Amino acid sequence: MVTIRQLEVKYGSQTALRIDTPVSFEKGERIGIIGSNGAGKSTLIKALLGLIPYRGRVITNLKPEQMAVHMQFNEYVTTMSVKYIMETILDTKIAKNKELQELISFFEFESCLPKRFNALSGGQKQKFTIIMVMFQKAELTFYDEVTSGLDFETRQRLTEKLSQWYRDKEDTLVVVSHYYEELEQLASKLLILDKGRVIAFGEKQRLFRKYCGKVVLIMENNDKNRALSRNFPTLKSPEHLIALSCEDEAQEWKAMKALAENNVNFKRSNSDIEIMFMNARERFYAQQKVSSER
């Protein structure tokens, strides 16, 4: 559907994004884009939508009107109801449009319709834009930080709604997010960016296997657990945690037995995106260092 053969975006003299190896988004895929602040995530979306100039080659059979986008920040006039804005932008009447009614009801947005945009809560504002984006039924839909700025519970509820809506559909989605739980639910493939470079791209489980092993056992970082973990291969992990990497079932049983015998609480995961991201980044820079030393 979209193939990025090569892409370079510069703001002045600063290169914000450079993709050298081809990246393709195929029909029906759910792609998550992750990366720290300033990694180039929004820049990539803007370039794909043709909103900013870039050098390189992006091949797509999609016309601009076949792509829909939910940007991080959205503003609307505040002198009229959101119902009026929705009907004007979508050029339809809610009362006569079953599909739009279904979306409004799915997102429990009915009671918000008479309100003005500035009177909506953060979550309601996002729902408003999501409904309008979904209504376009685009071939390719981008969600850029759709739950950013929302409290934990609202974020979870909205992610669940999005995941439910798309569950049995074939839409192609590109979801940019800082929140790993969101990508666990919405993405099956990941594009990991850092400082404008592609660190890794591929199917979520394949990347987990490559950077973390079969499974990771995650426990609190304290003196006792640090001592225990010395007998096992560990991965890079958030500072308050220790992650043991298990390459196969035998290693997993051995590590679990040791943790159980020492009465350690742990979480087992074969999909932790945060730990996978940290280790992919670590390996990328280690390889860069080796090749620059050659």
Ligand SMILES: Nc1ncnc2c1ncn2[C@@H]1O[C@H](COP(=O)(O)OP(=O)(O)OP(=O)(O)O)[C@@H](O)[C@H]1O
């Ligand atoms: N309009 C602009 N002018 C100059 N520099 C810009 C502009 N927009 C982005 N940048 C820079 O380009 C780099 C990538 O920015 P981008 O917004 O794509 O990052 P991001 O991964 O989306 O970050 P965040 O997670 O913080 O939204 C950053 O260093 C940023 O400061």
